[in-house]
Amino acid sequence: MYISVFRKAHFNAAHRLHNPNWSATKNEAIFGLCNNPHYHGHNYELEVKVSGEVDPETGYLIDLKLLSDLIRDHIEAKLDHKNLNLQVEEFQNLNPTAENIAYVIWHILRKKLDEKYDLMVRLYETPRNYVEYEGK
Ligand SMILES: Nc1nc2c(c(=O)[nH]1)N=C([C@H](O)[C@H](O)COP(=O)(O)OP(=O)(O)OP(=O)(O)O)CN2
Ligand SMILES: [Zn+2]
Numbered sequence: 001m002y003i004s005v006f007r008k009a010h011f012n013a014a015h016r017l018h019n020p021n022w023s024a025t026k027n028e029a030i031f032g033l034c035n036n037p038h039y040h041g042h043n044y045e046l047e048v049k050v051s052g053e054v055d056p057e058t059g060y061l062i063d064l065k066l067l068s069d070l071i072r073d074h075i076e077a078k079l080d081h082k083n084l085n086l087q088v089e090e091f092q093n094l095n096p097t098a099e100n101i102a103y104v105i106w107h108i109l110r111k112k113l114d115e116k117y118d119l120m121v122r123l124y125e126t127p128r129n130y131v132e133y134e135g136k
Helices: 024-035 064-079 098-112
Strands: 002-015 040-053 118-124 130-133
Touching (some): 040 064, 098 118
Antiparallel strands (some): 002 040, 118 130
């Protein structure tokens, strides 16, 4: 049986959208308030979807405790209450847009999960703005 399980997580983080190759005027024109040099914050909501075949012996696709521990230890510990631009290695040369944050999260989790699983992450930057990434 091919099925999907989901785990939600949450982190707060500050960021600034900025392209260092552009002038201040162009950055302001493209990113608007998100280019605030003093940063701004979001309450990010993360949904992680893991899909695959159920183990007939356990009835589990994956132990959700294992999945929640992975997210806590490798995503929340890394991003929660951080300034993404200043404190997170992956965003030293990568604009911390919702798209790029989802991309980084997906690659971290992909390395931690058995390759038998399919993985998708959905990241809400606001209750109405969200992105999905599944590694394509
Ligand atoms: N494609 C993207 N567009 C935008 C991103 C992004 O990551 N990807 N990010 C931003 C800014 O981070 C901005 O801070 C978004 O938040 P906000 O201005 O609060 O967004 P809304 O006004 O749409 O707030 P709602 O509460 O969702 O209405 C901008 N664009
Ligand atoms: Zn923002």
